[in-house]
Amino acid sequence: MNQVKIAWYGIHQGEEPPLIPAGGIFFSGCDMHCVFCQNYQISQHGLGNFYSNEELADIMIKLQNDGAANIDLVTPTTWHKQIKQAILSAKEKGLKIPIVWNGNGYEDLEIIKSMADLVDIYLPDFKYGKNELALKYSGAKNYFETATKVIKEMLRQVGYLKIVNGKAARGLIVRHLVLPNCLENSFEALKRLAEIDIDIHISLMNQYLPTRQVNNFPELKEKVSQKDFQKIYDYLLGIGFHNGWTQGENSQENLTPDFTKSEPFG
Ligand code: SF4
Numbered sequence: 001m002n003q004v005k006i007a008w009y010g011i012h013q014g015e016e017p018p019l020i021p022a023g024g025i026f027f028s029g030c031d032m033h034c035v036f037c038q039n040y041q042i043s044q045h046g047l048g049n050f051y052s053n054e055e056l057a058d059i060m061i062k063l064q065n066d067g068a069a070n071i072d073l074v075t076p077t078t079w080h081k082q083i084k085q086a087i088l089s090a091k092e093k094g095l096k097i098p099i100v101w102n103g104n105g106y107e108d109l110e111i112i113k114s115m116a117d118l119v120d121i122y123l124p125d126f127k128y129g130k131n132e133l134a135l136k137y138s139g140a141k142n143y144f145e146t147a148t149k150v151i152k153e154m155l156r157q158v159g160y161l162k163i164v165n166g167k168a169a170r171g172l173i174v175r176h177l178v179l180p181n182c183l184e185n186s187f188e189a190l191k192r193l194a195e196i197d198i199d200i201h202i203s204l205m206n207q208y209l210p211t212r213q214v215n216n217f218p219e220l221k222e223k224v225s226q227k228d229f230q231k232i233y234d235y236l237l238g239i240g241f242h243n244g245w246t247q248g249e250n251s252q253e254n255l256t257p258d259f260t261k262s263e264p265f266g
Contacts, residue, residue: 001082002052002053002082002085003050003051003052003053003082004027004050004051004053004056004079004082004083004086005027005028005029005046005048005049005050005051005079006025006026006027006028006048006049006050006051006056006059007026007027007028007041007042007047007048007049007259007264008024008026008042008257008259008264009023009024009025009026009059009063010024010063010066010263011023011024011063011066011067011068012024012072012265013265014265015072015102015123016123016168016173016203016245017245018161018163018166018167018168019069019070019072019100019121019123019167019168019173020069021067021068021069022068022069022070022072022100023060023063023064023066023068023069023070023071023072023097024063024072024074025056025059025060025063025071025072025073025074025076026039026042026074026075026259026264027042027048027073027074027075027076027078027079028042028043028046028047028048028075028078029042029043029046029075029078029079030043030044030075030077030078030104031077031078031104031106031107032104032106032138032139032140033138033139034127034137034138035137035138035213035214035216035217035220036137036179036208036210036211036213036214036220037211037213038207038209038211038256038257039075039257039259040211040213041258041259041260042075042259043075047259047260048259053082053085053086053089054086054089056082056083056086056090057085057086057087057089057090057093057095058090058093060086060087060090060095061090061093061094061095064094064095064096064097068097069097069098069167069168070097070098070099070100070120070121070167070168071087071090071095071097071098071099071100072100072102072123073099073100073101073102073103074102075102075103075104076101076102076103077103077104077107077108077111080111080114080115084114084115084118087099087118088118098120098121098168098169098170099118099119099120099121100119100120100121100122100123100168101115101119101121101122101123101124101154102123103122103123103124103125104124104125104127105124105125105126105127105147105150105151105174106125106127106134106138106140106143106146106147106150107124107146107150109146109149109150109153112150112153112154112157113153115157116157119157119158120158120169120170121158121161121168121169121170121171121172121173122154122157122158122171122172122173123172123173123175124147124150124151124154124172124174124175125147125174125175125176125177126147126151126174126175126176126189126192126193127143127147127176127177127189128140128143128144128147128185128188128189129144129184129185129186129187129188129189129190129191129192130144130184130185130188130189131143131144133182133185136217137179137217137220144192148192148196151172151174151193151196152196154172155172155196155197155200158170158171158172159171159172160172160199160200160201160243161173161200161201161243171201172200172201173200173201173202173203173244174193174200174201174202174203175202175203175205176189176190176193176202176203176204176205177205177207177208178204178205178206178208178224178228178229178232179208179220179224180208180210180219180220180222180223180224180225180228181219181220181222181228182219183228183231183232186232186235187232187235190202190232190235190236190239190241191239193241194239194240194241198239198240198241198242199242199243200241200243201243201244201245202236202241202243202244202245203244203245203246204232204233204236204244204245204246204247205246205247206224206229206246206247206248207247208223208224209223209256210222210223233246
């Protein structure tokens, strides 16, 4: 198949500071099924339109011409073969800005190995320290073992984050979304990440917002309390992480997209 399904592309400001303005390309589909997914319209409901590999390459060039600091491939894994062809083609057409693999981290190790030399920046999630929660909320088996191997491979390929003139040029950033009433899960996830490498950049995310999909999970039907978020942030610093970012108290209101609109991020 020489096509990919894309829900939206454009200049996107909703990433970590050295990644913006990102040239966001939001792909349709995801191999996790998180009940709390804020992008469920595209990850689980299949919203999007088909584009050929060459059209994808042209989108990358357009984003570069529009001033993007990078090509931010959001939930790309389903389409990895086509994306590879598109990156190669876009490079022939003059693409110079870094490629960001903004995936969920629970990925096929062989796919990630196959992206070496094409991806400059990896931006995976590390959602769970407890496998039972990964199964319960995302239908993901062996989460911790899988994501750990993938993140180690990403780090091996691109190393620590390098920022040049205020923009991310290469490296790894790992995101952890704090879930409500899941303090122990966050502690465990951060502890496990520290065992991989304490010098990696961590993005501690405070943008959880309950969606209708969490109705069967009462513990997820509320926002993360600021008190709990602070405890997790303190824990992160306490175990020695010293690179990265965290989000402010009002992050929940601003970041839930609506992909049925031409400007999903408002
Ligand atoms: S991994 Fe991310 S995009 Fe995929 S279902 Fe979970 S929250 Fe949504």
